[in-house]
Amino acid sequence: MAARLAEEWFTICGGCEVTILDIGEPLLDLLEKVQIVHMPVLMDHKLFGQTGEKTEMEIPEADVGLISGGIRTEEHKLLAQEMRRKCKTLIALGSCACYGGIPALANLYTTEELLTKVYRESVTTDKNGFPHEEIPALTDRVYSIGEVVKVDMSLPGCPTTPDMVAGALTALLEGRPFTLSTKSVCDECPTIREKKATSTLRRRLEPVAFTPGAPLNQMRCFMEQGFLCNGPATRSGCGGSEGTPRCIRAYMPCEGCFGPISEKANPMVDMMGALSTIGLDPKQIPDRAATFNRFSGAGRLRPAPKR
Amino acid sequence: MAKTLVIQPVTRIEGHAKITIQLDDAGNVNLARVNVIELRGFERFCMGRPVEDMPRITPRICGVCPWSHHLAAAKACDAVFGVEPPPAGAKLRELCNSIAYMEEHILHFYFLAGADFLLGPDADYSVRNVIGVLQAAPEVARRVVRVRHMCAKMLEIIAGKAIHPQAAVPGGFSKPLAKDERAHLRIMADEALELAKFSIAFAKENVFPKYLDVVKSLGVITSGFIGTVKENGALNLYDGKLRLMASDGTFDDFPYDRYTEFIGEHIEPWSYLKFPYAKKRGGFSLEDNAPGLYRANTLARINVCDFIDTPLAQAELEEFRRNFGRPAQLTLLYHWARLIELLYNAENAIRLLDDPDITSLETRVKVTPRAARGVGCTEAPRGTLIHDYETDADGMITNMNLIVGTTHNNAPINLSVTQAAKSLIHDGKYDQGVLNTVEMAIRAYDPCLSCATHRLDGKMSVRLDIFDANGSLLDSLAN
Numbered sequence: 001m002a003a004r005l006a007e008e009w010f011t012i013c014g015g016c017e018v019t020i021l022d023i024g025e026p027l028l029d030l031l032e033k034v035q036i037v038h039m040p041v042l043m044d045h046k047l048f049g050q051t052g053e054k055t056e057m058e059i060p061e062a063d064v065g066l067i068s069g070g071i072r073t074e075e076h077k078l079l080a081q082e083m084r085r086k087c088k089t090l091i092a093l094g095s096c097a098c099y100g101g102i103p104a105l106a107n108l109y110t111t112e113e114l115l116t117k118v119y120r121e122s123v124t125t126d127k128n129g130f131p132h133e134e135i136p137a138l139t140d141r142v143y144s145i146g147e148v149v150k151v152d153m154s155l156p157g158c159p160t161t162p163d164m165v166a167g168a169l170t171a172l173l174e175g176r177p178f179t180l181s182t183k184s185v186c187d188e189c190p191t192i193r194e195k196k197a198t199s200t201l202r203r204r205l206e207p208v209a210f211t212p213g214a215p216l217n218q219m220r221c222f223m224e225q226g227f228l229c230n231g232p233a234t235r236s237g238c239g240g241s242e243g244t245p246r247c248i249r250a251y252m253p254c255e256g257c258f259g260p261i262s263e264k265a266n267p268m269v270d271m272m273g274a275l276s277t278i279g280l281d282p283k284q285i286p287d288r289a290a291t292f293n294r295f296s297g298a299g300r301l302r303p304a305p306k307r
Numbered sequence: 308m309a310k311t312l313v314i315q316p317v318t319r320i321e322g323h324a325k326i327t328i329q330l331d332d333a334g335n336v337n338l339a340r341v342n343v344i345e346l347r348g349f350e351r352f353c354m355g356r357p358v359e360d361m362p363r364i365t366p367r368i369c370g371v372c373p374w375s376h377h378l379a380a381a382k383a384c385d386a387v388f389g390v391e392p393p394p395a396g397a398k399l400r401e402l403c404n405s406i407a408y409m410e411e412h413i414l415h416f417y418f419l420a421g422a423d424f425l426l427g428p429d430a431d432y433s434v435r436n437v438i439g440v441l442q443a444a445p446e447v448a449r450r451v452v453r454v455r456h457m458c459a460k461m462l463e464i465i466a467g468k469a470i471h472p473q474a475a476v477p478g479g480f481s482k483p484l485a486k487d488e489r490a491h492l493r494i495m496a497d498e499a500l501e502l503a504k505f506s507i508a509f510a511k512e513n514v515f516p517k518y519l520d521v522v523k524s525l526g527v528i529t530s531g532f533i534g535t536v537k538e539n540g541a542l543n544l545y546d547g548k549l550r551l552m553a554s555d556g557t558f559d560d561f562p563y564d565r566y567t568e569f570i571g572e573h574i575e576p577w578s579y580l581k582f583p584y585a586k587k588r589g590g591f592s593l594e595d596n597a598p599g600l601y602r603a604n605t606l607a608r609i610n611v612c613d614f615i616d617t618p619l620a621q622a623e624l625e626e627f628r629r630n631f632g633r634p635a636q637l638t639l640l641y642h643w644a645r646l647i648e649l650l651y652n653a654e655n656a657i658r659l660l661d662d663p664d665i666t667s668l669e670t671r672v673k674v675t676p677r678a679a680r681g682v683g684c685t686e687a688p689r690g691t692l693i694h695d696y697e698t699d700a701d702g703m704i705t706n707m708n709l710i711v712g713t714t715h716n717n718a719p720i721n722l723s724v725t726q727a728a729k730s731l732i733h734d735g736k737y738d739q740g741v742l743n744t745v746e747m748a749i750r751a752y753d754p755c756l757s758c759a760t761h762r763l764d765g766k767m768s769v770r771l772d773i774f775d776a777n778g779s780l781l782d783s784l785a786n
Contacts, residue, residue: 014370015369015471018371041419042438046318046432047315048314052314054313250473
């Protein structure tokens with residue numbers, strides 16, 4: 001019998017859903033083994049019944065549940081709890097669901113600061129007040145799914161990768177375990193490392209030194225060239241079956257989108273150590289908290305104390 | 308007996324929306340609205356950050372059109388730094404834009420909206436989706452899945468990453484294209500062109516004639532349009548000048564950094580999403596054919612351009628204009644215009660791959676921070692995308708304004724849903740097919756509500772004025 005699959009999305013961009021489609025033709029084989037019972041982006045199952053007459057949100061029973069996006073409204077919380085009740089296995093899909101992702105950069109500011117920027121300080125906007133009627137209940141900050149309900153599996157990445165989604169779903173359907181890498185992006189990066197920086201820290205205003213067409217293993221490590229790279233404190237796996245990390249292939253340093261190497265890791269401490277070890281001064285980086293926790297701000301970033 | 312219908316979520320669109328319809332004791336619509344429930348606040352948390360980080364952060368506004376934000380951000384950075392990318396840098400960016408467009412237009416036509424047409428608006432919800440399409444037309448569906456996936460692979464070859472890329476940088480593009488990569492891409496581009504040709508022929512034969520009545524009636528409004536054209540008036544999706552056309556076909560052309568003279572944004576107390584309007588044509592008014600009302604996205608671009616500079620798409624444009632005039636107003640023609648653009652992008656990708664500049668090693672110039680304002684625009688699949696940055700002497704963001712494609716369509720979506728609900732729901736009679744048909748009026752706009760709610764947005768609201776059978780206003784509905 002086909003496994004039943006439910007998917008919900010909260011504070012999202014849709015990139016993880018597009019990643020599911022990017023599985024390509026193997027997706028068609030996978031679709032023969034699952035029955036999608038709820039997935040707003042692709043099918044029309046409605047939360048309050050098909051003609052909207054129910055009073056409580058309801059998701060059908062499912063074997064596997066996927067949630068992308070972090071939690072920002074009370075309704076997201078209720079839906080996360082409904083997903084938890086109805087799904088035997090619950091998966092946090094993508095770095096927003098796992099760690100807050102880019103939207104959790106908003107945790108650096110209060111809600112009032114955000115509203116003022118948007119409705120009072122925008123150049124094109126007529127200043128006729130804040131919208132104020134029927135505002136949905138907001139949570140005080142962005143939460144990861146795991147901060148609100150128990151999550152059985154996390155698939156990080158911004159976005160996550162087709163290989164990882166297909167691998168995890170196939171493993172689940174076949175009753176096999178699925179585990180994430182415990183290595184860092186540096187462990188899968190082919191560039192040359194000599195444990196010594198050749199420059200002080202530089203902003204990304206100029207290209208790294210590389211020979212076009214030459215393999216990446218002839219290029220010097222970004223960090224050792226003085227360009228900040230979050231590779232040392234970031235979980236590997238973004239390169240999928242090809243191995244080489246995705247941004248490195250474009251001659252760009254790692255942004256850190258796969259999040260911390262383990263649940264207990266502290267990217268701040270790891271990055272300060274990685275920079276110091278090769279002779280770079282972390283103090284040159286103006287906003288270290290948000291730079292080193294760029295994708296993991298749920299629970300890690302908070303507004304600066306009032307001066 | 309009075310009751311409330313909550314159609315949540317609006318499905319097969321990008322992002323969150325719900326429709327609330329209250330019926331009174333007599334079963335007539337008492338109140339109806341569409342809300343979008345997301346919030347993020349990019350304009351605030353980008354402040355104080357290095358401007359060169361914007362092409363890395365802002366694509367997270369939307370994972371469906373990440374390339375649009377990525378490129379608008381890179382172009383705004385170019386303007387801030389006062390540089391022009393070398394030809395290869397600009398052409399690699401435009402190539403990625405055209406490939407990303409193909410991926411998105413294929414996604415929307417076949418995976419999101421297509422089920423309404425291929426299986427019918429009234430089909431059961433359990434089959435009215437991409438799985439149903441797979442069963443109804445397995446060979447077409449397999450081909451579509453393969454080509455869409457191939458477009459993602461093309462982007463990975465050029466830029467390392469298809470979604471949330473990093474390769475467009477201030478001053479150009481981070482990675483030159485190797486000649487063997489170009490040869491590989493050229494073969495893939497040919498296959499994409501074949502699918503584009505097939506798609507518009509298929510739709511003209513099997514879809515549009517069958518649904519002509521729906522096309523002529525559902526969500527119909529009259530408005531102006533916005534889009535991007537080259538200096539010579541040709542359609543362009545990566546670079547050019549902005550053109551804002553009124554419903555009578557007259558238009559103003561202006562460079563990106565003068566958009567604030569032409570576009571205002573109105574706030575309604577009942578919606579977090581702002582309402583852009585053409586401010587030189589009149590003030591804001593949420594009424595059909597209001598002077599300030601304009602639309603963005605595929606139909607708008609097809610209307611504002613004088614011609615398309617690729618032969619197959621130009622032939623389609625001529626046929627389209629013979630049938631529907633210029634500007635064409637019928638809302639469901641967004642789908643037709645989308646397929647013309649799919650064809651243009653396939654032709655444009657091949658043209659760029661055949662350009663000798665594309666494999667040049669000079670893809671990027673060095674940039675130096677300065678205090679400046681820079682406006683970068685692209686045509687995102689869902690409409691004109693404006694990134695406006697100001698920086699201090701160190702190149703840190705001091706101010707930021709974003710207007711995205713779907714936001715331009717806030718008022719038009721309101722009006723089209725109003726029109727659809729008014730024409731479809733009478734005397735309390737409705738079923739899931741009728742409610743889905745109301746959703747089809749939204750789907751034509753291919754709204755990206757993640758994009759639209761990049762700000763700190765609680766919800767987008769649609770106001771419905773509900774009239775009784777005699778045409779008197781029963782209620783004016785808003786949240």
